[in-house]
Amino acid sequence: MIAIENISKxxxxxxxxxxxxxxxxxxxxxGEIYGIVGYSGAGKSTLIRCINVxxxxxxxxxxxxxxxxxxxSDKALRQERQSIGMIFQGFYLVSSKTVFDNIAxxxxxxxxxKRKRKERVLELLELVGLSDKVDHxxxxxxxxxxxxxxxxxxxxxxxxxxxxxxxxxxxxxxxxKSILKLLKKINQELGITIVIxxxxxxxxxxxxxxxxxxxDGKVIEEGQSYDIFAEPTKPLTKQFIKSVxxxxxxxxxxxxxxxxxxxxxxxxxxxxxxxVSDMLQKHKVSGNILHGKVEYIKETPLGIFIxxxxxxxxxxxxxxxxxxxxIQQVEVIQ
Ligand SMILES: Nc1ncnc2c1ncn2[C@@H]1O[C@H](COP(=O)(O)OP(=O)(O)O)[C@@H](O)[C@H]1O
Ligand SMILES: [Mg+2]
Numbered sequence: 144m145i146a147i148e149n150i151s152k153x154x155x156x157x158x159x160x161x162x163x164x165x166x167x168x169x170x171x172x173x174g175e176i177y178g179i180v181g182y183s184g185a186g187k188s189t190l191i192r193c194i195n196v197x198x199x200x201x202x203x204x205x206x207x208x209x210x211x212x213x214x215x216s217d218k219a220l221r222q223e224r225q226s227i228g229m230i231f232q233g234f235y236l237v238s239s240k241t242v243f244d245n246i247a248x249x250x251x252x253x254x255x256x257k258r259k260r261k262e263r264v265l266e267l268l269e270l271v272g273l274s275d276k277v278d279h280x281x282x283x284x285x286x287x288x289x290x291x292x293x294x295x296x297x298x299x300x301x302x303x304x305x306x307x308x309x310x311x312x313x314x315x316x317x318x319x320k321s322i323l324k325l326l327k328k329i330n331q332e333l334g335i336t337i338v339i340x341x342x343x344x345x346x347x348x349x350x351x352x353x354x355x356x357x358x359d360g361k362v363i364e365e366g367q368s369y370d371i372f373a374e375p376t377k378p379l380t381k382q383f384i385k386s387v388x389x390x391x392x393x394x395x396x397x398x399x400x401x402x403x404x405x406x407x408x409x410x411x412x413x414x415x416x417x418x419v420s421d422m423l424q425k426h427k428v429s430g431n432i433l434h435g436k437v438e439y440i441k442e443t444p445l446g447i448f449i450x451x452x453x454x455x456x457x458x459x460x461x462x463x464x465x466x467x468x469x470i471q472q473v474e475v476i477q
Contacts, residue, residue, distance in 0.1 A: 228297030
């Protein structure tokens, strides 16, 4: 439903030109939660701002539900933007307005009459779990509550897309989780397509169906989040994944090992113990689990185990072949 075609954005500055986004093409499906990951300066914000044409790309096309946004008149573009909500790391609430007025303002701007506005604001506050804060001012709210208000405001005019630029980056881990849970609910219950920019792989792990990794203005890797976690190909992607799935063994432990170290990756179903115990029964090796971790990538498990195998080399080779036939990824690490 969102098609970004060969988007580039080149900034002209006093000291020369800066490439913000470099020939990016992406398709984001209706109802999907899509993550865009990268370090600071990778071009994420510039790209997401091109989606609602807050930034006009130097070249390329942005097509939402068949409408080519860059070909629209200013008036038609303003109208089309109503269907795209956006939230930011810094919330951008108006500090002199109450929670109610911060949200009602968006409805007023869209021309909704007063009585309807009140009804809608209360409905939105209920959705984001802030019904008791209707008359509070932003300064009286926590970071998580402020972000909830900005989500309510972004959803006020029933958008079909919600763009989130580092929406959880200023929040602590448990508040981040609660905001991600709210975004998931909004996606599931209202069917809103969500595009999330983040430098935190945890965010992708929690809620993104698919994701893209950006570096130097380019998308360097893209796919189902699960596949990216299970089998990252680019060094930068591997680095991001490591922040969540870190499984480096302590050097001392590695040095003390006399046998063969194998790393096993289990995807989807975790019938891991059965495979490992069968392997131990069928081959004359002893196995010692040194490390095990299971992460859930948007509810689907991904497990990593490191085992030390001891025994005759031919038995160990046989055991490894047995595992290779049954497990997605088996790697001899020492
Ligand atoms: N308005 C601007 N003028 C000049 N350069 C910009 C502007 N906006 C962004 N850039 C540059 O574009 C690149 C990408 O920035 P940005 O999209 O903000 O990255 P990210 O959101 O991934 O941190 C950076 O090198 C940044 O300095
Ligand atoms: Mg940014």
